[in-house]
Amino acid sequence: MLSLNGLSKTYGNGVQALGGFTLDVPRGEILVVIGGSGCGKSTLLRLISGLERPSRGTVVINGETVTEPHPLINLIFQEPRLLPWLTVRDNIAFGLADLPAPERDRRIRLALGQVHLEGYEDRLPKELSGGQAQRVAIARALVTQPEVLLLDEPFSALDALTRAALQNHILDIWEESRPTIILVTHDIDEAVLLAHRIVVMKPWPGHIVEEITVDLPGRRDRDDDGVDHYRREARALLGSSLASA
Template sequence: MLRIEHLSKQFASGLAALADVSLRVQPTEIVALVGASGCGKSTLLRIVAGLEVPTGGRALINEEPIAGPNPAVGVVFQEPRLMPWLTVRQNVRFGLADLPRAEQEARTEAVLERVGLSKFADALPRQLSGGMAQRVAIARALVAQPALLLLDEPFSALDPFTKMDLQDHLLHVWAYDRPTLLLVTHDLEEALVLADRVVVLRGHPGRIHETVRVELPRPRRRTDADFQAYKQRLMEALDVRAEAVA
């Protein structure tokens, strides 16, 4: 599905963000990228989204090189980025202009039902809570039925209770069509709740330090001993003290 080979990225300023990153993500798999700030997680996601161009290596989706934004790829950012003058329904439907009107409406209503926002379809973004606004952003990404969904710390601005609710809700929504998910997060529990594999990036420029396969059944209980053992393993892999010295 997604193949990344020996990817590197250096900006015009001379800052090296990534070095020799290789990764494969299989169809329907959920993979989380974790690492300290500045290790290149979001840069990697932007390259996969077609928003940045690598300086070395390559990234492919279904064996096609990524050369720009791709309709098979949806993106959910840290902020909802909703258009304030459009209703919830109109925001979700916005990217479907090339489809027949009947299909636009059918897809929009179906995804609003999945994210639990049918009753708020005519509301404006200013009338929504932060969690509801992010649900709209997820719905807008899913309505195009992408094969790959990229999430760049989508719940980082939310309070802990809303964040946990939306993590569980994302899995519920994902189960309908099971798109491939690639998630960037600083939250180790979020990575463990959601992902089949957690990829640990370290260094400046960022490199893959370790990949941890999460062999826990879903739904995952954050307080279980096995869950906490995985969290401890990720903390040791990240080794924040080593990052600070590097």
């Protein structure tokens, strides 16, 4: 269980990015956060990951308060952020130096299989497409075997076909190990296709204005009537939050 209790974040310049954000996220839920620019979505993920400390409130995982980067939580950024001088294998293994070599190799093979990049171990980042590079970033996050996987608009710079393929990879990963996934996106279609629950945020300071429980099967057809229903509901709520911001 991940619990976010009254999270607020005010930066040194006085900007309050997040205010009073409270939410429980059950283990194995795919939660998607949508909202306009400046509503604190990325700040929320950085607080959950332990990369930043809240001004007030707590992040708690399995009863433990998160005060720094936590081994059960990993964050995937919008850009792959691969080290260009390291191979795919070495980028994935970057945080595994303390593990014995056999266990490190086992985890790398497993992670490569999860993102369908077997055979790419010795390539450098410059030899990869944008979609392949993002899959390496996903594998690097998976290799630590996190309970909570945070994704900060990881597919926004990709073409539509690559984006759809990576959305399916996320569902493959979820079906295999059932991590808790929190995804930030501006794409309403992406939210409805992936989410068990959608949270709509409003800015100044960032806070929740609405939640939508998406009562649809795990694999969804974007042209299905049910998907269209939730798409219209999410679009209306997002539009209302922006109009009143």
